[in-house]
Amino acid sequence: MADFNKILTPGDVDNDIVNVVVEIPAGSSHKIEWNRDLAVMQLDRVEPAVFAKPTNYGFIPQTLDEDGDELDALIITDEPLPTGVFLEAKVIGVMNFVDGDEVDDKVVVVPVDDRNTGNAINTLDDIPAQLIKQIDFHFSHYKDLKKAGTTIVKGWGNVDDAKAIIHESIERWNKK
DSSP: OOOHHHHOOOOOGGGTEEEEEEEEOTTOOEEEEEETTTTEEEEEEEOOGGGOOSSEEEEETTOOOTTSSOEEEEEOOSSOOOTTOEEEEEEEEEEEEEETTEEOOEEEEEESSOTTTTSOOOSGGGSOHHHHHHHHHHHHHTTHHHHTTOEEEEEEEOHHHHHHHHHHHHHHHHHO
């Protein structure tokens, strides 16, 4: 496997496009993480099945969030995407999230070329409200069996909010 942080850029952020690498397929209870030091995907742990991811989960290369990891992305698709795939994705918003007192925001994206939806998803308002509730519930509770109350969804932001967070994360990466 190639080192995604060496072969991919964050993307064309100013035009709402980012590169995203898939770590966890939607529906999986495997916590797969990019190991930056080894440049491989690594199974970190297996979560209880009740906490399977409601969306695909990945990261934007050459970024660092405030928690020290690459900036996370929630990838909305109709079917799960396999681990290790990268895609050009359209930024549609951000979930402001805190995990154990650390900011750990999640940029929400969809594929740039989604012919199934006719590229109809452009903002969080285009996502079914029930899916937003499921994502919110998942991230508010997925650590409850081990560390209850340590994860907090602070709210949701629009495309401009997401792009500001992406730019901050790119700056952090460039300073490391």
